[in-house]
Amino acid sequence: MQRPSSDRVDLNPIEAADAASLAVHTQDLAKRYGKTVALSGLTMSVRRAEVFGFLGPNGAGKTTAVKLLVGLALPTAGQGWVLGAPIGDLQTRRRLGYLPELFRYQGWMKAREVLGLHCELSGMARSEWKKEIDLALDMVGLTDRADDKVEGFSKGMQQRLGLGVALLGRPELVLLDEPTSALDPVGRHDVREIIRQLKARGTAVFLNSHLLSEVEQICDRLAVVDHGRVIATGTMAQILGRDGAVRVRVTGLPAADRVGLSEFGNLEDEGEWLTFRGLSPDRVPDLVTEIVRQGGRVYAVEPRHETLEDRFLQLLKEQDD
Amino acid sequence: MRVLTIARLTILEASRRKLLIALALLTVVVVILTSWGFSRLPTMKGVTPAEVRLAASQLTILVAFMFSGVLALGSILVAAPSIASDIESGIALAILPRPIRRSEVLMGKWLGLAVLVTLYAAGSGVLELLGIWWGTGYLPPNPVAALAFVAAEGIVLMTLALLLSTRMAPMTGGVIALVLFFVAWIGGIALAIGQTFANDTIINIGVGSRLLIPTDGLWHGAIFYLEPSDFLAAARAAGRARAGNPFFADQPPPVIYVAWVVAWLAGLLALANVSFAKRDL
Numbered sequence: 080m081q082r083p084s085s086d087r088v089d090l091n092p093i094e095a096a097d098a099a100s101l102a103v104h105t106q107d108l109a110k111r112y113g114k115t116v117a118l119s120g121l122t123m124s125v126r127r128a129e130v131f132g133f134l135g136p137n138g139a140g141k142t143t144a145v146k147l148l149v150g151l152a153l154p155t156a157g158q159g160w161v162l163g164a165p166i167g168d169l170q171t172r173r174r175l176g177y178l179p180e181l182f183r184y185q186g187w188m189k190a191r192e193v194l195g196l197h198c199e200l201s202g203m204a205r206s207e208w209k210k211e212i213d214l215a216l217d218m219v220g221l222t223d224r225a226d227d228k229v230e231g232f233s234k235g236m237q238q239r240l241g242l243g244v245a246l247l248g249r250p251e252l253v254l255l256d257e258p259t260s261a262l263d264p265v266g267r268h269d270v271r272e273i274i275r276q277l278k279a280r281g282t283a284v285f286l287n288s289h290l291l292s293e294v295e296q297i298c299d300r301l302a303v304v305d306h307g308r309v310i311a312t313g314t315m316a317q318i319l320g321r322d323g324a325v326r327v328r329v330t331g332l333p334a335a336d337r338v339g340l341s342e343f344g345n346l347e348d349e350g351e352w353l354t355f356r357g358l359s360p361d362r363v364p365d366l367v368t369e370i371v372r373q374g375g376r377v378y379a380v381e382p383r384h385e386t387l388e389d390r391f392l393q394l395l396k397e398q399d400d
Numbered sequence: 401m402r403v404l405t406i407a408r409l410t411i412l413e414a415s416r417r418k419l420l421i422a423l424a425l426l427t428v429v430v431v432i433l434t435s436w437g438f439s440r441l442p443t444m445k446g447v448t449p450a451e452v453r454l455a456a457s458q459l460t461i462l463v464a465f466m467f468s469g470v471l472a473l474g475s476i477l478v479a480a481p482s483i484a485s486d487i488e489s490g491i492a493l494a495i496l497p498r499p500i501r502r503s504e505v506l507m508g509k510w511l512g513l514a515v516l517v518t519l520y521a522a523g524s525g526v527l528e529l530l531g532i533w534w535g536t537g538y539l540p541p542n543p544v545a546a547l548a549f550v551a552a553e554g555i556v557l558m559t560l561a562l563l564l565s566t567r568m569a570p571m572t573g574g575v576i577a578l579v580l581f582f583v584a585w586i587g588g589i590a591l592a593i594g595q596t597f598a599n600d601t602i603i604n605i606g607v608g609s610r611l612l613i614p615t616d617g618l619w620h621g622a623i624f625y626l627e628p629s630d631f632l633a634a635a636r637a638a639g640r641a642r643a644g645n646p647f648f649a650d651q652p653p654p655v656i657y658v659a660w661v662v663a664w665l666a667g668l669l670a671l672a673n674v675s676f677a678k679r680d681l
Contacts, residue, residue, distance in 0.1 A: 112680070149497040152680040172499040182490035185409075187416040199405050200498040244494065 101160070102127050102252045102283035103148060108157035109307075110143050117143040119307040120157065125300075127251070130274055130284045132298035134291070134391065140307035141287045142180050145256050148285070149177050162251055173201055176245035180256035180287070183237065186230030190221055190240055193229060197244050215243035218273055234261040242273065253277060254285040259293060271297050295387040303391060305398050319390050324356040324383040325363055332375035340369065354383065402500045406508020407515065414478070414516055423474070427524045434463055435531030442536060456538035457628050461647050463532075464550065464626055467524050468619060471554040472581055475517055479561035480574035482509050483676060488569070492681060503673045506566070510669065513558050521551035542625035549622035549653075552661065553615050557581060559665055560613070563672040566679060580613050588616030589646050596639075614661045617653055624649035 103125035110118040118140040125131040135141050146152040148159060150167035164171040184193045194212040203211065216222045219239040224232070232240065238261045245253050255274075259267040274284050274297050288294050294301055295315065302312040311318055324344070328351050337348055343366045344355035355366065360382070367377055414420055438459065441452050483506065486492040496502065525547040533539050540546060557577060564573030591606020593599075610617040627635075627649065635648055 146681065151493060151496060153678070169499050169501065172497060175497065177494075177497045179490060179493040182493045184494060185413065185491060187413060196405075196409065197494075197498065200402060200495065200500050202499055241494070 100127070100163075101125060102129075103131075103159070103161055103285060105144075105148075105159040106157055108144070108147060108154050108159045110140075110147060110152060111155045116307055118147070118154075121304070121307070121309060123302050123309055123312060125252075125283055125285055127283050128278065128281045129299040130278050130286060130297050132294035132301035133285060133287045133304065134289065134294050134301055135304035136289065136395065139304045141289075141304060142256055143307070144304070145177075145180075145254050145285070145287050149175065149254060173248070174251045176247065176250035176253040178238075178241045178245040178253075178255045178258055180260070182241060184229045184240060184244075187228065189226050189228055190216070190232070190243075191225040193240060194243060194247060197247050201248050203248050211247055211249075215246050218246055218276070219243040220269060235263060235266050238262055239266065239269075242270065246273070246277075249280075250282060252283045252285065254287070256287040257289070258286070259288075259290060267293065291387045291391055303394050305395055310398050311394050315387070319387065324354055325358050325366070326379075326381045326383050327353045327355070327366070327370065327377060328379040329353055329370055329375045329377055332370060332373060336373045336375075339373075340366070343369070351378075402504045403508040403511060406500075406505050407512035410482070410509050410512025411515060414512075419478070420516075423520060424523075427520075427527065430466075431524070431527045431531045434528065435535050438532050438535030440535075452536055453538055453628070454631060456532060456536040457540065457626070457631055458647075460529075460532055460538070460540055461623055461626050463528060464525075464546065464622060465619075465647065467521075467528065468550045468553055468622065471517065471521055471524075471550060472557050472615065473578070474520070475513070475554040475558035476561045476574050476577045476581070478516070479513055479558040480565055480577060481570035482513065482562055483565040484568060484570045484573060487679075487681060496681065502676050506562070506673055506676050507669070510559065510562055510672075513562070514555050517554040517558055518551045521547055521554060525550065540626040541628055546622045546625035549618045549625065553618040553622070556613075556615055556618065556661065556665065559668050559672075563668050563675065566672050566676040581615055584609050584613035584616045585619075585646070587613075588620060592645065592648075610657075611660065611664075614657075614664055617657060618661065620649040621653040621658075623647060624652045 101124050103123070105121050105123055108118060108121040109116075121140070121144055133141055133144065143152065147154050148161055148166055150172070154166070159166040161168070162171050162174055185196075188196070191212060194215055195208055198205075198208040198211060212225075213222070216225050219242050221236065221239055221243060224236065229237065229240065238258070242255070242258060245255065259270050262270060271293070274286065277284050278299075286294065286298060298315065300312070300314050301318060302309045303318070304310065330351060334348075337346070337353065340346060340353070340355070343362060344358035347354040347356070358366065363380065363382075367380060370377055438456060441447065441455055441459075442449075483492070486495075492505075495505065525543070529539065529543050560580065561573055561577040564576055567573075568576070587606050587609025590602050591610065594602030594604075594606050632650075636650065
């Protein structure tokens with residue numbers, strides 16, 4: 080289903096985007112598979128050395144977007160640049176690291192051999208292989224299994240190896256497609272640490288994920304996609320919005336009187352707890368005064384920070400309405 | 401050179417997955433058994449050296465048929481999954497975003513498989529011919545040319561299966577290549593019958609099949625170079641009696657036909673490259 084471009088809430092456009100200074104820049108990038116629209120006009124920018132979250136429900140077009148960026152699929156419309164070069168550029172791929180969502184390595188090879196193959200394919204000088212391979216193995220915690228065949232690896236270990244492959248050669252941009260999908264909590268924590276290390280050394284990270292907590296913890300900026308289109312983009316604060324919500328615990332207030340309180344914000348009635356969304360902090364005393372005036376007894380007033388999940392679901396709902 | 405990296409990877413995979421050792425062991429067993437069989441020919445009661453030579457030459461062609469059949473089917477079995485299974489398993493997703501062209505991956509696979517096909521044709525052929533020579537003292541007139549045609553037949557089928565592999569599931573591509581191989585074989589028999597009875601329609605069908613799928617044409621090249629001249633003269637004298645015999649070749653393949661096979665291979669490889677380059681993964 081295509082949506083008009085006016086639906087897009089672009090909260091932080093990068094003005095006069097100079098593709099060369101950005102890690103990723105796309106302009107109306109689109110992909111159709113026959114009659115199915117996988118991506119309809121993706122416009123976004125990822126800056127150098129930032130961790131960028133690409134968030135969306137299943138089937139939103141996240142993996143398609145990444146495949147277009149690394150040249151695995153050809154766009155049907157629009158343009159894109161990666162590290163200043165048009166997408167698919169062969170030489171630029173030397174400076175890219177990529178972890179696919181669903182992948183497997185040659186089971187008959189040892190982990191060290193898989194990494195060696197990717198060093199060779201990326202055109203790295205042979206004298207650097209050992210150092211790079213040892214570094215990658217160390218970062219993903221596979222040093223002890225370096226000489227084991229990949230066919231004996233669990234899904235989580237394969238995922239770690241995939242991450243190691245993506246880190247080879249100190250890429251300037253690493254695209255990670257659902258990097259923690261097969262990992263246990265320890266593995267997820269390790270991946271977040273690796274992403275922080277990458278950021279610290281100036282590597283841009285494009286994190287494709289539907290795990291909101293993950294994105295919330297490590298991303299500098301993010302884009303929310305739905306039905307193949309960006310519906311919001313910006314920093315976490317910009318996406319979440321400045322107007323918070325307030326939860327008030329009240330007794331003795333008849334249901335009929337509660338309706339009148341909706342002038343203070345979007346009211347959610349959960350029995351004793353009332354949540355007011357979009358309420359500015361300076362109006363909270365007025366709200367409490369009004370509740371007391373109507374005979375209500377106030378036990379608690381809690382400012383509530385909207386989570387990314389709340390905002391994400393709200394954005395998707397707005398799109399569907 | 402990344403083509404060579406992929407070619408080496410293809411050969412290494414065949415080795416690590418124990419394909420090479422399995423083929424080598426089976427070939428040695430077959431060579432030992434057939435050599436023993438050939439060595440019984442001169443010991444048969446009342447048999448003359450000329451009869452041993454005639455029987456050995458005919459049995460050599462039959463054994464070559466068996467080896468070429470194994471090579472043909474083997475070529476299809478290893479080439480049909482080569483690209484397709486890499487795509488299905490996700491191996492291609494990890495390799496292709498590297499600074500390597502898809503054409504380099506495809507040509508690397510082709511080169512690696514071509515080396516494997518040639519190694520098998522040369523290795524099994526030389527061992528078998530040595531066994532026959534040990535058992536009977538017979539050697540065909542031009543064994544090198546015969547083995548080259550057998551290897552070319554394998555390479556043709558491998559290339560066809562590789563092309564299909566860029567778009568089809570391994571099973572589908574393999575079955576299609578297999579069917580075409582047998583259709584071409586029947587087309588070759590039709591051609592022989594058509595020529596014997598001077599039937600233009602059947603000749604055209606046979607020639608068409610040999611041009612479209614050149615496996616049978618190459619197999620007949622191999623047969624011709626395995627036939628001793630005295631046998632060839634006797635068979636030609638037999639006239640219509642030899643019609644449709646799939647183990648007889650009256651003439652060597654003309655140079656223009658060999659050139660056609662080379663062009664056919666180049667054309668299919670070009671098509672495979674275009675097909676793979678345009679495929680969304």
